[in-house]
């Protein structure tokens with residue numbers, strides 16, 4: 001088939017018109033290079049986060065206190081693997097290969113969410129992660145269901161359906177512990193104290209220090225700013241904390257009648273920068289574990305390839 | 315790492331949500347062969363009863379219309395409004411139409 005060459009300006013205009021209509025861009029549509037690069041970076045980072053995110057909770061599967069809790073935790077961690085795979089395949093529609101993406105993670109050239117560089121010191125952390133970390137992820141992800149890139153939006157819809165289970169199982173776990181002994185209640189409070197600020201950091205730096213945000217919003221890749229989402233998360237979480245009977249470790253946290261929102265303190269942005277740089281409490285451990293898992297799985301991949309080749313030759 | 319560089323082929327996955335519905339495209343995955351693709355599709359795309367039947371097809375076996383030709387390709391149907399029932403005026407008092 002012959003195609004008549006189309007002027008670059010016409011392609012750009014068609015792309016801009018699609019974005020302006022809030023319509024979706026699909027894999028084989030023309031798109032500006034910078035749009036493609038932004039998406040690859042964001043989706044890859046998101047996929048890596050799901051995969052690395054299995055580690056903190058996965059560490060408790062073998063020590064879950066009952067068969068019921070163990071089955072739930074296994075299902076949750078398995079979902080996170082699934083989320084990683086939905087996102088990797090969405091990312092591959094932009095022309096990067098899975099092998100490349102894996103290598104970019106393993107060599108540290110692409111990042112994952114800072115939150116997974118914190119340790120899970122007690123079993124209550126399983127509940128806190130479901131409640132706060134998956135809760136913050138939901139805040140971030142629900143608007144992404146309407147992102148301008150079709151495959152990304154569709155992956156986010158599947159993910160959001162599953163995240164609700166993650167958050168509820170975590171909250172229910174904490175509620176159960178809060179009905180237990182004083183020692184269990186203390187465990188919950190201690191865990192919430194550790195995870196509150198890192199959860200707020202999941203929304204990224206303040207808008208003023210987030211240079212790429214404006215462009216991502218103009219392209220419809222992002223739908224809300226970091227600070228808007230952080231505020232929404234705080235407003236959502238305060239009544240949940242009250243119902244649970246825990247306090248959130250922020251002396252500045254209070255309802256502001258005029259704004260119709262909660263005021264809250266400033267997260268330690270130096271800490272966020274350090275964790276992103278690689279100096280968080282568990283960065284080295286998470287990467288070492290991921291590399292080992294990849295290397296330990298090599299023989300399985302090779303065996304499956306060899307089997308497929310032999311079966312194909314028969 | 316060298317053997318890894320040879321990637322498993324990409325498969326597109328289609329799931330029938332329940333009896334009476336079409337198979338619908340849900341995403342893709344890599345697998346060494348067809349049987350593994352079906353098994354992986356079950357684990358990745360149907361963990362919550364999302365389907366009663368799965369199709370997988372190698373992505374390189376799909377031929378698609380070209381996005382550049384979108385207009386000439388679909389233009390022939392654009393101006394044939396008479397293919398739609400609403401094109402025809404039928405008086406309100408005519409029943410069952």
Ligand SMILES: [Fe+2]
Pocket residue numbers: 050079080083159163
């Ligand atoms: Fe997830």
Ligand SMILES: [Fe+2]
Pocket residue numbers: 080134137163166
């Ligand atoms: Fe989750």
